[in-house]
Amino acid sequence: FITRPPHRFLSLLCPGLRIPRLSVPCAQPRPRAMAISSSSCELPLVAVCQVTSTPDKQQNFETCAELVREAARLGACLAFLPEAFDFIARDPAETLRLSEPLGGRLLEEYTRLARECGLWLSLGGFHERGQDWEQTQKIYNCHVLLNSKGAVVATYRKTHLCDVEIPEQGPMCESNSTMPGPSLESPVSTPAGKVGLAVCYDMRFPELSLALAQAGAEILTYPSAFGSVTGPAHWEVLLRARAIETQCYVVAAAQCGRHHEKRASYGHSMVVDPWGTVVARCSEGPGLCLARIDLSYLRQLRQHLPVFQHRRPDLYGNLGHPLS
Numbered sequence: 001f002i003t004r005p006p007h008r009f010l011s012l013l014c015p016g017l018r019i020p021r022l023s024v025p026c027a028q029p030r031p032r033a034m035a036i037s038s039s040s041c042e043l044p045l046v047a048v049c050q051v052t053s054t055p056d057k058q059q060n061f062e063t064c065a066e067l068v069r070e071a072a073r074l075g076a077c078l079a080f081l082p083e084a085f086d087f088i089a090r091d092p093a094e095t096l097r098l099s100e101p102l103g104g105r106l107l108e109e110y111t112r113l114a115r116e117c118g119l120w121l122s123l124g125g126f127h128e129r130g131q132d133w134e135q136t137q138k139i140y141n142c143h144v145l146l147n148s149k150g151a152v153v154a155t156y157r158k159t160h161l162c163d164v165e166i167p168e169q170g171p172m173c174e175s176n177s178t179m180p181g182p183s184l185e186s187p188v189s190t191p192a193g194k195v196g197l198a199v200c201y202d203m204r205f206p207e208l209s210l211a212l213a214q215a216g217a218e219i220l221t222y223p224s225a226f227g228s229v230t231g232p233a234h235w236e237v238l239l240r241a242r243a244i245e246t247q248c249y250v251v252a253a254a255q256c257g258r259h260h261e262k263r264a265s266y267g268h269s270m271v272v273d274p275w276g277t278v279v280a281r282c283s284e285g286p287g288l289c290l291a292r293i294d295l296s297y298l299r300q301l302r303q304h305l306p307v308f309q310h311r312r313p314d315l316y317g318n319l320g321h322p323l324s
C-alpha cells in the first residue's frame with residue numbers, strides 16, 4: 001500500500017475526499033490557527049490511519065510512520081492513529097511486557113515524527129505504564145495527543161474497559177491488564193478544531209460524548225480495535241449516532257485485519273460529519289483516508305437544529321451536565 005502513487009492511493013481509499021460544503025468564501029479571513037495548508041482558503045485537513053498492529057513494536061512504528069508521512073505530504077494538519085497503534089499482543093502477560101511509560105523510547109520516536117512532519121498526532125491508545133505501575137502491575141489505555149512540535153498536550157486514559165463476552169468473538173477482559181482512567185479530559189484546541197478524547201469501547205457511552213460536547217468539543221475521536229462480530233452490527237451506527245446527537249465531527253481510526261493467530265479487527269476507519277454523513281472511509285487493509293473539517297458548517301448546523309438548547313438536564317439526574 002505504501003508504494004502506490006498518491007493520486008491512486010487517494011481515489012481508492014478516500015471517496016470522502018470530495019470536499020464537503022466549502023461554504024466559507026476564500027476571501028473571508030480565517031483564524032490564524034486554521035491557516036495550515038498552503039492556500040488559506042482550504043479548510044483544515046485531517047488524516048485517519050488504519051493499520052494492523054502485531055506484537056512487533058518496531059514494525060508497527062514503521063508502518064504508522066509511513067502513513068503519517070503520507071498524511072503530511074497530502075497536507076493534513078492532524079493525523080489519527082488507532083487504539084493499540086503501538087502493538088497488539090497475544091495475551092495479557094505479553095501486553096504488560098511490551099508496555100512503556102509515556103517517557104519511554106516509543107513516545108520519543110513519535111515526538112520526533114510529529115516534529116519532522118510538522119503535524120499534530122492523535123495516538124489513539126498507548127499501552128502506558130503509569131505512575132502506579134510498581135504497585136498495580138497494570139497499565140492504562142492512554143490516548144496521547146502530540147502537537148506539531150512533538151509535545152504531549154493531552155492524555156486521556158480509557159475510562160470504560162471492555163470486559164465482554166460476545167459469542168463467536170471470544171471473551172475480552174481488558175481489566176486483566178488495564179486500569180480504568182480516573183477522569184475525562186477537557187477538549188483540546190488543535191488546528192482542526194477542539195478535539196474531545198475517547199477510546200474505542202467508550203463510544204458505547206453517549207454520556208461521555210455529551211459531556212465532551214458540552215465542554216466545547218467539535219471533533220470527537222474514537223480510536224478503536226473493534227471486534228469482527230460487533231463491528232458489522234454496531235460500528236457505523238454508533239459513530240453516526242454520536243456525531244448526530246453531539247453535532248460534532250467524529251473521527252474513528254481503526255485496527256483492521258489479523259494481528260496474530262487469535263485476534264482480528266473490523267477496520268472501517270471513518271470520519272462522520274455533524275449531520276451524520278460519512279465523509280471519508282478507509283477501504284480494506286492498512287491505509288489512510290482524509291477529510292476536511294468545516295467548523296462554520298458545524299456552527300450553522302447547531303444554530304438550525306439547536307438540540308443543546310432543548311436539553312432537559314432537570315430530568316436526567318446527573319446526565320448531560322457539563323464537564324467543568
Ligand SMILES: O=C(O)CNC(=O)[C@H](CS)NC(=O)CCC(=O)C(=O)O
Pocket residue numbers: 083084087088089095125141162172173174200201204225226227230231
Ligand atoms: O487489547 C489491546 O491491546 C487494546 N485494546 C483493545 O483492543 C480493546 C480492549 S480488548 N478493544 C475494545 O475495546 C473493543 C471494543 C469492541 O469491540 C466493542 O465495543 O464491540
